[in-house]
Amino acid sequence: MKIYVIPTGWDRELVLKTVFKSGADRVCLVSAYPKKSHTYSRSDTITQSVTRELVRELSKFTEVDVLEANYIDFNDVVAQVNAYLRKNAGSEFVINMSTGSRLVAATLMFVACVRGIPLEYSVAENHNPKIMELIEKGHDYHCGFTGVLQVPTIPVFFSFSPKELAFIKRVKQSGSLTVSEFVRGVSGNQENRLRSEFHYLCKKLEAQGIVKTMVQGKKVSIRLTHFGQLASEH
Secondary structure, three states: OEEEEEEOOOOHHHHHHHHHHHOOOEEEEEEEOOOOOOOOHHHHHHHHHHHHHHHHHHOOOOEEEEEEEOOOOHHHHHHHHHHHHHHOOOOEEEEEOOOOOHHHHHHHHHHHHHHOOOEEOOOOOOOOHHHHHHHHOOOOOOOOOOOOOOOOOOOOOOOOOHHHHHHHHHHHHHOOEEHHHHOOOOOHHHHHHHHHHHHHHHHHHHHOOOEEEEEEOOEEEEEEOHHHHHHHOO
């Protein structure tokens, strides 16, 4: 079962079109629960209202679950999403972080990275012209300031041997690489050595999430993953 996780936010159309295009068997809407006497109490109420509308519309073509979390509490969002992932273990997950608050987006990105779940971002066609007009007239999107929250980060340290780094750069330059391309121009013991080196490097880098294997008929090639693209810039 494919489950699509996406925050409710306030972008009804963006969520509806994203979920419809995903072809998911089930969607999990990450919504907000109202906090008592808080700056965001009114916005939480609006988010819940949007969630109810989305549930009505999405239920027409897919199954819908709703998670209510504290949109400005990193730990609460992580706990709620992780509990849902465990409950539905064995399913294929995709996380979309394009809606909801910026903190929710950062939190979902954190969860996706830790668990190795595909992460997506939906791009809207335009901004709401009424909101744009307010900004152009000097209004702010938010009002005032209450404090700064610390957001956990994932420590990522790239460490490659000279051979691994040269291999990664070669894959990046060519877009993809096959063993026949890797050993081209050599023969005999040199060819056997390079073939062994190719498979060794592929296995090691694939385990780190740097490359992925692509199979087309009998042809096997490797490409850099999104993470591998980032690592290649290091």
